[in-house]
Amino acid sequence: MHPPLSPGSSSSEFKKETWRHTILLSFQGLGVVYGRLSIAPLFVFENVSAEDLKSERFYEFFSFVFWTLTIIPLLKYAVLVLRADDDGEGGTFALYSLLCRHAKVGLLPNDRSTNDVLHYEVGSPSKIMGESRARRAIEKHKSSHYLLLFLALFGSCMIIGDGVLTPALSVFSVSSGLERSLVEISHQFSFSESTRESVEKVLKRYVPIPAACAILVCLFTLQHYGTHKIGFIFAPIVVVWIIFISGVGLYNIFHCDPQIIYAISPLYMYRFIRNVGIKSWRSLGSILLCIAGSEAMFADLGHFSKKSIQVTFFCLIYPALVLCYAGQAAFISKHLGGSEDVTHVAPEDVTHLTESVPRPIRHVFMVLSLFASVVGSQATITASFSIINQCLALGCFPRVKVIHTSDKIHGQVYIPDVNWVLMVLSLAITISFHDTARIGYATGLAIISGMLVTTCLMSLVIALHWEKCLLLSGCFLVCFGSIEAMYLSACLLNFQKGAWYLVLLLVFTMIIMLTWHYGTVKKYKFDLENKVSSDWLTELSPGLGVSRVPGIGFIYTDIVTGIPAFFSHFITNLPAYHQVLIFVSFKSLPVPCISPSQRYLVGRVGSKEYKVYRCIVRYGYCDHIRDTDDFEDQIIRSIGEFISMEESDSEALTSSADGRMIVVGCPTTGGNALVPFNGNSSTIMVPKSPSLANKETERSPVFEPSGSSGCAPVRWKKVRFMLPANSPYNAGICEGRTPRTS
Structure with missing residues (x-):
């Protein structure tokens, strides 16, 4: 049995991970870590209008998808950010925790005597490294302490907002595909032209929204069972889903347009930027959705290991997603690129992933996509519960009842009050927007904002915790921050088209967190005085x-x-x-x-x-x-x-x-x-x-209480x-x- 770990020690010191254990963790992490990232093909190209994909623009968009997947999830998270773990834990609070310990920037309500009492023993988490100019500058200015706390809470709000938007986006996208499948089935019957049009109108009006709302209600109702009870089916579903979409993508590459492979050249991105306009630049906000769920690679680090997360991404997730997006781009190329052998697919439906699936297996795809969307939504809802639970530890969220659904994985929690609030908000955005593009704009803004927070905190960790030179920290911030800022500008251009909903949700959540933290600090100071x-x-x-x-x-x-x-x-x-x-x-x-x-x-x-x-x-x-x-x-x-x-x-x-x-x-x-x-x-x-x-x-x-009825x-x-x-x-x-x- 391993000796107890001190607060400042890393659990990796005692973990001798074998390849067998790594493979087991890799399989288990498929549903939890990559459930969200694997369902992104359902709505990436779907949110790009058919007009923006004409004139071979689909080659340029695929080039953006390829290099975005390569730079952000692979290089930034899988290679670099995973190294900045906090005793095996990851996420926004892990980075903020490292800065609080190594730069004295914490704003937790503790006075000097409290810190002396809490940190006196050897191996204390308050142990500070050697002084540096950057550390002294940050510790000296109180405004930087508030800025870091604001960044941590801002990143938390983005995760909560993602927990509202992702279930609505993924479930509504699947229900829209269900509606198109029902329309195709209706075409097999010998209806008159007027009857067929009436049936299509009824299906388009009464199928997507009611079906999406029913699935959302069932999804949030099942949350009280906990991830540990329903999670055993997550990994097999994601494995089958990944193999299926990669196989369909490979089929479309050879059957539709093998030349799509050449689109990985960065020259296509340069051509896009050279001839860019405001309308086409807005489309990058939809392309951004291809990396939705990348943050989970770092946030769920405490449940798995670095090696298992990296092995799964390098060997399975990354090549499968590249094949899927390449195949979908090849399918679009065939139907919108001026080819003569175009089928009867409508131009507005070409960008849907469902249309790129061969007809004999399309119904199987619909069932798989439904289960995969539930898995991806489950991951974001669980992440919202975990981040709120961490906010409770910081005194930045009202006290709510927290139920632990697993005895083995301490991060799996269920918060009933928050669950029903998330459900109401998801239903509201589904009913009010009833459009995957508008929901996607808000989701993209939440994704890129959270990634920018991670980039800023990570650059500080490089300088203050790893004690690297400021030039290296600045290079990390500029390289990844510039790419994310580019996508952020594209998302802000879609503010009036749906991204405003996220801003309202952000303001509402931040007011709650900052107000509660302010009241907690004031109450503590009053007790001290x-x-x-x-x-x-x-x-x-x-x-x-x-x-x-x-x-x-x-x-x-x-x-x-x-x-x-x-x-x-x-x-x-x-x-x-x-x-x-x-x-x-x-x-x-x-x-x-x-x-x-x-x-x-x-x-x-x-x-x-x-x-x-x-x-x-x-x-x-x-x-x-x-x-x-x-x-x-x-x-x-x-x-x-x-x-x-x-x-x-x-x-x-x-x-x-x-x-x-x-x-x-x-x-x-x-x-x-x-x-x-x-x-x-x-x-x-x-x-x-x-x-x-x-x-x-x-x-x-x-002694027994006096028996007051108000007690x-x-x-x-x-x-x-x-x-x-x-x-x-x-x-x-x-x-x-x-x-x-x-």
Whole structure:
């Protein structure tokens, strides 16, 4: 068994990945990582008007598709950005976390004393590298701190917006293909011309939108089952889908236009730019959709490994997508390039991927495309849940209920409130726009904006974390930023055609995040300014006639020094508190995860006889410690471990910065800690110390609440304390109940 990881260590140090394990992870990652990227051919050329593809313009657009796939997903993400992992985690918050740790730019609501308490031990995540001119400049200007936080939140909003737009785009594109298939089936019947036209009007009016809305409702309703239950079918679907579209693309290359291979030459892009106009430049916003889902290669890094993601992309995804787009461009070339053997396909339907599929297998394609679109949409919805969960750790999103759908993959979460909001927004855009092109314009703006955020943060990571020269950082920013800025300008030209919806969604989401973060910081500063000294509780309160009630009390507070002001108001109005009092604080650190051995900081408040403790629970942006059912047991065990360490070695308490707080790990059943016993009640064993048996164990039934109808319901948890069976001291059992407010 591997030793626990420290907050600053990388899990890759202990991971010896075999080729067998890499292949297994590669297969599992097909549905999660590449589900979105693989369905992009459904709507890339479909959103380009037939007029823009005439005069051999399709060669130029395919050249843009090829080089965009090569430069952004392959070179930028698969080769470079994947190296900037944060202890195996990826995504916008991973880059922001690296900058917070190595450049002191974090704006989390912690005061100086809090940072001293949280980061005193060896191997702390706050360890700073050597000073550099760039680091000093960023740390000096407070405005740069706010700018980086804004970039992190902006990138998060783009992911949330993508979670709204992608399901609507992919599902509506499939439903439109279903409508065309039904029209073709109707042509097989011997209807009159007027009847056939009436049937086509009915199908075009009543099939796409109702079918898309029904699929969207089913998709969001299934979210509560979790990715771990429905995800086992993702990888096989993507494998079959990738093989199918690459095979169709290869068939179209040889059957329609083998010369399309020469279009990979950059000269075609140069010819496009030389003769470009505003109308044709807008079409680049649709071509941008070919890299939709590339961000998932980095964002889902924590669930897989670098090697598995790279192997899958290099060996399967990249060549399959190139063949698919080349085949579709060859099909368009045959039908719009002036060839004489043109079939009966309408010009406005030539750009649809469905039309490029041979008729004998077109119905199979429709079924596959439906399942593939669901897989791609599922990936973006799950990413929205994950990014909101990370925003909760930063104090930048209102507190919502988070349900963990997997015991093995901590990143798979389900947020009911957010799920229904996303569903309503997706249905609204589907019904109001009812056009894949308009939805695609908004989706393209969300994609390229998120990629620009990654490029900016990555350039800072190169300079501040990797400590490379500013020239190299600037080259990365200019090379990739210029390409993404080009696509951004094309998307902004389509602002009035649908991209405005994303801006409205961005403003709405950013107002929520920034307002909540502002309120969180203000509340924390108020608590700091109005906190009461510990001496007031341990020395002055007995003179005020405060009595100690039997039981164990948990008091939540954001501050880690002193007594919160609300507790002093409570004592003033109701002069009583529990015989064992624990002040619990949750503090987020800019790391993905905190190992259990370094999660708890425990100390006393006042002398031993007061039995008042402080427990600081540290967690990373990927930890979910508050959602465990035995969380109170873990805190009680940490207190017991602290008491044991205090009795055995009093000098251990002097190792911390303030002389009281020490790191307490998760004790095992063989240690001298409080360990719960599996039974009808929760049994906890105390250390082998006669002083502890006399001083720290006691009967602790908490008094029943007064029964006010306005109070929240309280669940009672029975707790028992006993000495171990092999203890040389007298065994005594003491029990009580602790309140758990639900």
